[in-house]
């Protein structure tokens with residue numbers, strides 16, 4: 001009984017994903033959804049299981065399992081543009097299929113439950129950036145987060161222009177946009193990481209998806225909280241945080257609160273088990 005309680009979280013996560021998988025499979029009459037959400041649910045549950053077993057690379061394993069699946073299988077093999085341009089494209093065509101469902105689950109409504117878990121455990125851009133040497137930022141955060149609104153608007157204008165111009169073979173353009181867009185993201189992300197000595201600089205200043213993720217994750221059900229009676233205010237949690245979150249403040253308005261990617265570095269490093 002004690003063992004089952006210990007592993008309750010991965011079991012619950014697996015059940016939630018299976019419910020989504022079966023519901024979408026039956027309502028959309030498409031076996032793909034059963035495979036897709038079962039695979040993601042199993043990967044995430046495996047990661048939580050490994051985390052409970054104190055395996056230090058648990059998060060990275062989930063990130064690679066889900067990120068590579070999205071990038072290589074869905075993107076490059078199935079030709080689904082899972083970037084933000086793909087979301088606009090399917091939205092404009094009125095198709096509620098892979099990319100729109102992906103955005104609804106992972107990036108728009110899902111963050112109400114699991115915050116920016118997507119950024120910590122699934123994003124294929126961060127999957128590569130997290131291999132770089134600056135796991136914790138070496139300089140204070142810069143005040144240039146407004147750039148994300150420009151990239152967000154650019155992605156929307158790009159797809160709208162394709163529709164207004166009645167571009168031919170738009171599916172092929174979207175595939176090319178996916179490949180070129182990813183290359184641009186990786187190159188920009190790597191340059192910024194070295195320039196700012198911060199692996200997650202791209203996430204903090206450039207990524208357009210944060211325009212969805214940040215406001216929704218403000219209300220996230222799952223949050224790291226501080227047990228004030230245990231905290232000795234040593235500041236270690238803030239020093240190891242890749243996203244500069246003031247995690248000792250339990251309010252929703254805490255500094256950089258909507259940046260938390262639930263990576264658990266603060267939890268692992270707290271000497272008093274206060275998080």
Ligand code: SF4
Nearest residue numbers: 119123125126203207
């Ligand atoms: S902020 Fe953007 S690039 Fe960074 S992990 Fe989240 S979705 Fe990926």
Ligand code: SF4
Nearest residue numbers: 231232234235237270
């Ligand atoms: S690491 Fe733990 S004890 Fe230290 S400030 Fe953070 S929550 Fe408090």
Ligand code: SF4
Nearest residue numbers: 241260261263264266
């Ligand atoms: S270290 Fe803690 S506060 Fe910072 S992003 Fe990771 S889980 Fe969130």
